[in-house]
Amino acid sequence: MKIGIVCYPTFGGSGVVATELGKALSKQGHHIHFITYSQPTRLDFLSPNLFYHEVDIKSYPLFEHAPYELALASKMVNVVKYEKLDLLHVHYAIPHASAAYMAKQILKDQGIHIPVVTTLHGTDITLVGKDPSYEPVVTFSINHSDGVTAVSEDLKKDTLQHFQVRKHIEVIPNFIDLNRFKRQRKEHFKKAICPNDEKLIVHTSNFRKVKRVGDVIRVFHEVRKVIPVKLLLVGDGPERDRMERLCRELGTCEDVRFLGKLDAVEEVLSVADLFLMPSEKESFGLAALEAMACEVPLLSSDAGGIPELNVNGFSGFVCKVGDIDAMSNRALEILDDDNLPTFKKNALERAKDFDVTRVLPLYEDFYQKTIENSILTLSK
Numbered sequence: 001m002k003i004g005i006v007c008y009p010t011f012g013g014s015g016v017v018a019t020e021l022g023k024a025l026s027k028q029g030h031h032i033h034f035i036t037y038s039q040p041t042r043l044d045f046l047s048p049n050l051f052y053h054e055v056d057i058k059s060y061p062l063f064e065h066a067p068y069e070l071a072l073a074s075k076m077v078n079v080v081k082y083e084k085l086d087l088l089h090v091h092y093a094i095p096h097a098s099a100a101y102m103a104k105q106i107l108k109d110q111g112i113h114i115p116v117v118t119t120l121h122g123t124d125i126t127l128v129g130k131d132p133s134y135e136p137v138v139t140f141s142i143n144h145s146d147g148v149t150a151v152s153e154d155l156k157k158d159t160l161q162h163f164q165v166r167k168h169i170e171v172i173p174n175f176i177d178l179n180r181f182k183r184q185r186k187e188h189f190k191k192a193i194c195p196n197d198e199k200l201i202v203h204t205s206n207f208r209k210v211k212r213v214g215d216v217i218r219v220f221h222e223v224r225k226v227i228p229v230k231l232l233l234v235g236d237g238p239e240r241d242r243m244e245r246l247c248r249e250l251g252t253c254e255d256v257r258f259l260g261k262l263d264a265v266e267e268v269l270s271v272a273d274l275f276l277m278p279s280e281k282e283s284f285g286l287a288a289l290e291a292m293a294c295e296v297p298l299l300s301s302d303a304g305g306i307p308e309l310n311v312n313g314f315s316g317f318v319c320k321v322g323d324i325d326a327m328s329n330r331a332l333e334i335l336d337d338d339n340l341p342t343f344k345k346n347a348l349e350r351a352k353d354f355d356v357t358r359v360l361p362l363y364e365d366f367y368q369k370t371i372e373n374s375i376l377t378l379s380k
Contacts, residue, residue, distance in 0.1 A: 122283030152305025207237030
């Protein structure tokens with residue numbers, strides 16, 4: 001198949017999933033055309049089946065903000081026409097699904113039919129989509145997609161609860177490339193961070209309030225009272241300054257490192273003993289899956305789709321959002337030398353359920369069904 005993939009080219013989960021999906025599809029012989037305003041962060045290798053089409057966003061004095069959606073729709077039209085695509089797969093509803101609808105109508109006017117699959121990732125529904133100024137467009141775009149997927153059952157439920165959606169939503173979970181995300185021999189790195197064999201806790205996120213990074217630091221503070229432990233915080237965002245102040249207030253700065261954004265996060269995960277994800281909302285938890293693939297147990301909140309990933313008592317533990325005491329006690333239980341090896345083994349076993357080799361066929365089948373159904377609809 002010739003597939004156009006539209007996504008945000010950033011470190012965010014939707015962009016990462018879209019890029020990794022495209023790369024995996026290209027290895028199966030599909031021709032994948034990425035359409036976005038800059039090269040996706042993880043589009044880091046050359047392949048005869050991978051193509052990148054940059055959306056040129058021109059600035060005009062008339063517009064306070066450049067009309068990205070129009071430029072994107074125009075680029076979709078051109079790529080579909082000249083590359084003879086079989087399907088467009090847009091990730092994140094706003095503005096990609098609405099731009100795809102516009103492109104589809106323009107192409108229809110020219111006698112070209114292109115099916116559109118929209119994948120819902122989380123904040124496009126749970127945060128942005130619920131804004132009254134966007135809700136009508138989100139609802140319309142979902143209902144006029146030829147196929148719709150969501151990354152978790154919880155996100156599907158949330159979508160159906162808050163939007164008047166008539167389309168069937170297929171749940172296809174996020175996935176992991178176990179050839180990339182696996183525990184590496186990085187003993188020298190671990191020794192540099194934990195010179196006295198301290199346990200190592202890791203958290204990665206975009207440092208927004210919804211991620212509750214403060215809970216990570218407070219749990220770490222409680223665990224640190226009982227056992228020698230270090231904390232690595234990977235990522236950056238609006239809450240970072242406040243988190244640095246919190247570390248100073250709690251007196252934990254000497255044992256906490258802020259690493260900023262990292263491309264090779266698997267190298268950090270390879271030396272971790274515990275991954276914390278205390279988010280108040282999380283559609284799936286891709287960062288947690290990456291950690292589990294590197295044999296890192298997960299201590300998480302019970303928010304959103306995380307319990308669909310983290311099996312309580314097996315790959316880690318699930319606690320109520322904001323319950324610092326429970327999380328601290330569970331963290332100590334996981335980090336106990338008698339328990340840690342088992343939790344590490346179980347984390348990897350759970351991650352294998354989301355191996356790309358298992359999830360990729362679900363997307364391929366869904367693409368094929370969507371194309372066939374759209375042809376049947378067209379012939380009626």
